[in-house]
Amino acid sequence: MNKRVVVTGIGAWACIGTDIDTIKCSLYEGKSGIGIDKARIAYGFRSPLTGIVEKPQLKGLLDRRQRACLSEEAEYAYMAAREAFRMAGVDSSYLAGNEVGCIFGNDSTAEAVIKGYQIMAEKHDSELVGSGSIFQSMNSTVNMNLCSIFGLRGINFTVSAACASGSHSIGLGYMLIKQGLQDMILCGGAQEVNMYGMSSFDAIRTFSMRTDEPDKASRPFDRDRDGLIPSGGAAALVLEEYEHARARGAEILCEVCGYGFSSNGGGISQPSDEGSALAMMRAMKDAAIEADDVDYINAHATSTPRGDMVEAMALSRLFDKKHAWISSTKSMTGHECWMAGASELVYSIVMMQNNFVAPNINFMNPDEYSEKLHLATKTIDMELDVILSNSFGFGGTNSALVIKKLNK
Known part of the structure; x- marks a missing residue:
């Protein structure tokens, strides 16, 4: 089996917009979604910066019991999935009569766990925790809720792979459809934005301290970057077998044609230019393309000193003197963590559909590594036929995806 895999619907709930039209405008205009959460200061955070x-x-969309079972990230995922299914022309009657799978990236559910603990510590009565708490606190909270709400009866599991979770979920969905095991899979990533899920990152001094200018704090590849900004939400994509999509008359947004992966095998928090490059090379080999074929790269670059440096080294190795433009949409969104691999593919599809490259905002000064990159620091109007999207995470997990316009 070697089926073709296409995208027929996308949706996102993010700090730069909660619908595709708003997200398109934010990307084109280089509009940041970063702000200050004052509650984090009172809670003891060093940095109160976050995606808003x-x-x-x-209420009115879901019944009380359904709402009670949703974690924060599952709420975002429901809204993103609702939009993706709507765009794909998939309604409740279609879902009732066809097998549709669900693979989502998610790697934490901190808020439900902490709030359950707080109730127990204060009241000493487990019945007060609430029956929905267990479905909010399990790492599979997104999948179990979406499959229950939408009545999905296909493949159903969560990918837990740090900041590459959303990208790996799409890669695995792509592989299953390519092998003929499913006709349609809802894939994506979701990330809670609450402070409880971010305190451990703040503890290791991961976050930017540029609190006087929140919209300028995320500075991927810039010499003066001082850390990432946490963010989140959810993104969803309807992946579908090509002939299946054609048979039902669906509009096809693009083709997913390459997935590459690797593990660094080194320090738990240490990125690797070798591992990053290997994932990209595998994705391009799977897509049967060369570096010269790539028009745009949505870099993983999170605005951390070492992470950006290592990715710049890998990108320089593969794309030096090539025509591909590079930018990191995290300059606008912050680091959407478990959601990022999925949201950045959605952002890339939006750019492909509307013929522009979103800017790497806040890039003022290159360092010795980023000065070699073909960075888009302003919006570029151009046709995009082939896009590569990178996602790397703690534990050395790397994922890269390639999408093409269907006629290519």
Whole structure:
């Protein structure tokens, strides 16, 4: 089996927009979604910077029991999935009559666990924790809720792979469809934005301290970057077998044609230019393309000193003197963590559909590594036929995805 895999629907709930049109405008205009969460200062954070993500209003969309089972990230995922299914022309009657799978990236559910502990510590009565707490606190909270709400009966599991979780979920969905095991899979990534899920990162001094200018704090590849900004939300994509999509008359947004992966095998928090390059090379080999074929690269670059340096080394090795433009949309969104691999593919599809490269904002001064890169520091209007999207995470997990316009 070697089926073709296409995307027929996308949705996202993010700090730069909660619908695709708003997200498109934010990307094109280079608009940041970063702000200050004052509650983090009182809680003891060094840095109160975060992506400001709107809370969904689910009353009237879901019943009380369904709402009670949703964690914060599952709420975002429901909204993103709802939009992706709508765009794909997939309604409740289609879902009832067809097998659709669900693979989502998610690597923490801190808020539900901490709030359950707080109730127990204060009241000493487990019945007060609430029956929905267990479904909010399990790492598979997103998948179990989406499959229950939408009645999905295909493949159903969570990918837990740090900041590459969302990208790996798409890669695995792509492989299953390519092998003929499923016709349609809802894939994506989700990340809680609450402070409870971010305190351990703050403890290891991961975050930027540029609190006087929140919209300028995320500075991928810039010489003066001083750390990432946590963010989150959710992104969803409807992956579908090509002939299946054609048979039902679906609009095809792009083709997923390459997935590459690797593990660094080194220090638990140490990135690797070798591992990063290997994932990219495997993705391009799978897509049967060369570096010269790539028009745009959505870099993983999170605005950390070492992470950006290592990725710049890998990108220089593969794309030096090539025409591909490079930018990191994290300059606008911050680091959306478990969601990032999925959201950045959605952002890339938005760029491909609307013929532009989003800028790497806040890039003022190159360092010795980034000066070699073909960075897009302003919005570039151009046709994009082939895009590579990178995602790397703690534990040395690396993922890269390639998408093409269908006629290529």
